[in-house]
Amino acid sequence: MTQAASPDTAGAAPVMDAEPRDIAIVGGGPVGLALACQLLRTTHWRMTLIDAATPARAARDPRAIALSHGSRQLLEQIGAWPVPAQPIEHIHVSQRGRFGHVKLHHDDYGVPALGHVVKYGDLCQTLERALARVADAAPGRLQRVFETRIAHIDQQGDRGERENAALVRLSGTTHVDQESLPVTYAPRIAIQAEGGLFHQQVQRLARGTEVTRRRDYGQTAIIGHVNCSQLQPGWAWERFTDEGPLALLPHEDHGVPGYALVWCCAPEQAQRRLALSDAEFAEELGRAFGTRLGRFTLVGKRHAFPLGLNAAPVTVSGRVAAVGNAAQTLHPVAGQGLNLGLRDAFALADSLRAGCTPQALQTFATRHRLDRAMTIGITDLLPRVFGIGGPLAAHARGASLAALACVAPLKHALARQMMFGARR
Numbered sequence: 534m535t536q537a538a539s540p541d542t543a544g545a546a547p548v549m550d551a552e553p554r555d556i557a558i559v560g561g562g563p564v565g566l567a568l569a570c571q572l573l574r575t576t577h578w579r580m581t582l583i584d585a586a587t588p589a590r591a592a593r594d595p596r597a598i599a600l601s602h603g604s605r606q607l608l609e610q611i612g613a614w615p616v617p618a619q620p621i622e623h624i625h626v627s628q629r630g631r632f633g634h635v636k637l638h639h640d641d642y643g644v645p646a647l648g649h650v651v652k653y654g655d656l657c658q659t660l661e662r663a664l665a666r667v668a669d670a671a672p673g674r675l676q677r678v679f680e681t682r683i684a685h686i687d688q689q690g691d692r693g694e695r696e697n698a699a700l701v702r703l704s705g706t707t708h709v710d711q712e713s714l715p716v717t718y719a720p721r722i723a724i725q726a727e728g729g730l731f732h733q734q735v736q737r738l739a740r741g742t743e744v745t746r747r748r749d750y751g752q753t754a755i756i757g758h759v760n761c762s763q764l765q766p767g768w769a770w771e772r773f774t775d776e777g778p779l780a781l782l783p784h785e786d787h788g789v790p791g792y793a794l795v796w797c798c799a800p801e802q803a804q805r806r807l808a809l810s811d812a813e814f815a816e817e818l819g820r821a822f823g824t825r826l827g828r829f830t831l832v833g834k835r836h837a838f839p840l841g842l843n844a845a846p847v848t849v850s851g852r853v854a855a856v857g858n859a860a861q862t863l864h865p866v867a868g869q870g871l872n873l874g875l876r877d878a879f880a881l882a883d884s885l886r887a888g889c890t891p892q893a894l895q896t897f898a899t900r901h902r903l904d905r906a907m908t909i910g911i912t913d914l915l916p917r918v919f920g921i922g923g924p925l926a927a928h929a930r931g932a933s934l935a936a937l938a939c940v941a942p943l944k945h946a947l948a949r950q951m952m953f954g955a956r957r
């Protein structure tokens with residue numbers, strides 16, 4: 534099944550794909566892998582999945598990701614579940630030092646868990662195995678290409694729907710024996726699933742403009758594994774502090790139970806906190822979070838990620854579509870980025886059953902618009918609303934949380950959106 538870019542085909546001129554495919558997927562992260570799996574299962578298209586790195590690199594990524602129950606159901610469909618995971622059975626949302634909180638419980642929604650916390654690397658490995666199985670059952674339909682970075686995607690203009698016509702041209706470089714060689718692929722449609730680094734390209738393709746929906750929240754996320762003296766298994770905590778949201782997700786690191794921390798704060802505070810000793814960091818974390826979990830004890834290696842909203846205004850242009858972080862990078866509040874990305878992938882695969890055409894891509898964009906807009910809207914609104922300073926605003930937020938806790942239909946609607954997205 535696996536076919537890496539081969540030195541035999543290399544030369545001074547760009548290496549053309551000998552056998553043009555229907556679909557080229559750029560990016561074999563979790564979204565690209567899930568999309569390839571679902572396309573192999575539900576369509577007859579032949580495809581190329583191109584990644585700048587190797588699966589071994591993704592497997593080492595220790596980032597903890599909260600997957601919703603809805604995402605688990607999608608992964609089950611493609612045989613990519615179970616993943617080593619910690620269940621989230623209850624969620625506690627509150628404001629640091631203010632009144633008002635909301636609790637969500639899995640049995641209120643008839644699900645075994647509201648979500649699960651997995652390691653990015655474990656998820657990618659499980660998806661790789663699922664893809665290998667489904668590709669074995671569909672011989673010749675999947676070409677894998679590693680260590681190949683796509684730099685440009687050009688559309689050749691719409692010359693009508695002809696079988697095997699070269700309508701999109703992807704060009705980039707492949708690494709063979711420490712050499713960098715030019716490559717070109719010519720599929721009928723291209724899917725951008727290369728994560729958040731390529732937005733300029735999406736913009737040019739999509740609208741002929743650099744305009745995008747961007748927001749700098751003035752926050753950086755500190756992530757790492759922490760432990761505490763009073764573990765509460767199954768509980769996840771989302772605490773809005775004056776500096777930004779602070780999340781603790783049930784998580785095991787090398788067999789050590791504890792929490793995955795996502796602490797959003799001003800970039801200069803993040804830099805300062807990264808430089809603290811473990812003991813100083815644990816103490817400061819305790820001051821920000823409160824005493825509900827006792828004392829923070831063990832603190833693992835910390836990393837910082839700058840935060841911002843970066844969303845393409847449209848996700849489809851002609852024969853090119855974007856999914857996952859290539860279409861939108863979100864604030865990590867409520868952990869929605871990959872959950873939305875998986876729904877992108879499944880919605881796109883569903884539309885592509887009708888044909889490998891611009892119309893099918895437009896159907897995807899139209900059907901998926903509401904879910905995308907709602908998820909972007911909520912994850913953009915929360916950090917801004919909870920970032921407004923002053924006692925009056927804090928009071929209003931406390932009242933809103935208290936109201937949310939009491940008005941069951943409202944609470945349930947929000948929980949369902951977070952678990953399953955907006956369903957039409």
Ligand SMILES: Cc1cc2nc3c(=O)[nH]c(=O)nc-3n(C[C@H](O)[C@H](O)[C@H](O)COP(=O)(O)OP(=O)(O)OC[C@H]3O[C@@H](n4cnc5c(N)ncnc54)[C@H](O)[C@@H]3O)c2cc1C
Pocket residue numbers: 559560561562563564565583584585586591596597598599600681682683684726727728729730731754756795838856857858859865867868869870871872873874
């Ligand atoms: C700290 C942190 C915490 C998070 N927590 C959560 C959470 O709790 N829940 C949640 O749902 N989401 C969370 N996210 C978001 C989540 O990580 C992303 O939404 C998800 O990884 C997006 O997957 P993707 O496949 O679209 O992109 P990526 O994971 O970025 O994968 C992109 C792939 O494309 C490849 N690639 C890149 N450029 C090229 C190129 N030019 N040519 C070919 N290949 C290329 C890369 O090698 C990579 O394999 C979090 C993110 C961060 C940073």
